[in-house]
Amino acid sequence: LKGKNEPITAFRVEETHSTLPFIERWSAHSASEAYHNREFFVREQELLTLLGRLDKAFSGGGGLVALADMSGTDTAELVTLAVRYWQERAGKVLPGIGESHMSDTLLGLWQPVWRHHFGLRADMTARQQANQVVAQTRRDCPACTDQVGMWGGVLDLPIAKAEAFLHITSETNRQPFFELVKGCLRGAAARQPLLLVLQDIHWADQLSLDLLDDLVDHLDQTPLFILVTYHSSRRPTLKALTRPHQTPIQLH
Numbered sequence: 001l002k003g004k005n006e007p008i009t010a011f012r013v014e015e016t017h018s019t020l021p022f023i024e025r026w027s028a029h030s031a032s033e034a035y036h037n038r039e040f041f042v043r044e045q046e047l048l049t050l051l052g053r054l055d056k057a058f059s060g061g062g063g064l065v066a067l068a069d070m071s072g073t074d075t076a077e078l079v080t081l082a083v084r085y086w087q088e089r090a091g092k093v094l095p096g097i098g099e100s101h102m103s104d105t106l107l108g109l110w111q112p113v114w115r116h117h118f119g120l121r122a123d124m125t126a127r128q129q130a131n132q133v134v135a136q137t138r139r140d141c142p143a144c145t146d147q148v149g150m151w152g153g154v155l156d157l158p159i160a161k162a163e164a165f166l167h168i169t170s171e172t173n174r175q176p177f178f179e180l181v182k183g184c185l186r187g188a189a190a191r192q193p194l195l196l197v198l199q200d201i202h203w204a205d206q207l208s209l210d211l212l213d214d215l216v217d218h219l220d221q222t223p224l225f226i227l228v229t230y231h232s233s234r235r236p237t238l239k240a241l242t243r244p245h246q247t248p249i250q251l252h
Helices: 022-036 044-058 073-088 108-118 126-140 142-147 150-155 162-167 171-191 206-216
Strands: 063-069 092-097 194-199 224-231 246-251
Touching: 044 063, 044 073, 044 224, 044 246, 063 073, 073 092, 073 194, 073 224, 073 246, 092 108, 108 126, 108 150, 108 171, 108 194, 108 206, 126 142, 126 150, 126 171, 142 171, 150 171, 171 194, 171 206, 171 224, 206 224
Parallel strands: 063 224, 063 246, 092 194, 194 224
Antiparallel strands: none
């Protein structure tokens, strides 16, 4: 196995079982317990700062909070509290995560975000998923009809003109896709406030970070909030970390 010095044993799958999707597991267990026992949380000032920004976002003051931590323990606690707080106010949470093995994958950070956003499930056929993506895009962003094919390239789905995604790495071709993402998220947020939780962005590819930068610049008057986390020793190349909309929370 690439990257391993010792042989790796392969096992045959003998049975499968269903489990809750990522975001439901997050809110149903750890977040619930943490939220209702938050009086024991020692990061009181950081929590108040975070909840204050979430309140502002619900009123249309979108923005970004960046949590930087060395260990990740307190960061995880703050994230679960934020998720529970947002959901109890009838907001929708879209999770994304950066992982070391995905650091070279274009837009890998955003894949879970979009699959949750469009409600794509493993038991759906590729055609069913494609139809759902097209229908929701037309509802959220009627002006994005010409760009909807790009979702086919991003999500590997049979959508017409999906080849438009192939050249997305160029500065000229990425902007139409960025506009597509912004249009869809802003349209969805107008119906139900959105919280994007992007964890461990220090592992994200640069295109994922560029998309995040572009999105943060267009959050005015939008009930869309972004919560990112990263390791203190691996600050990502992200202009959004210096933007006026951004609130840094450094955990030591």
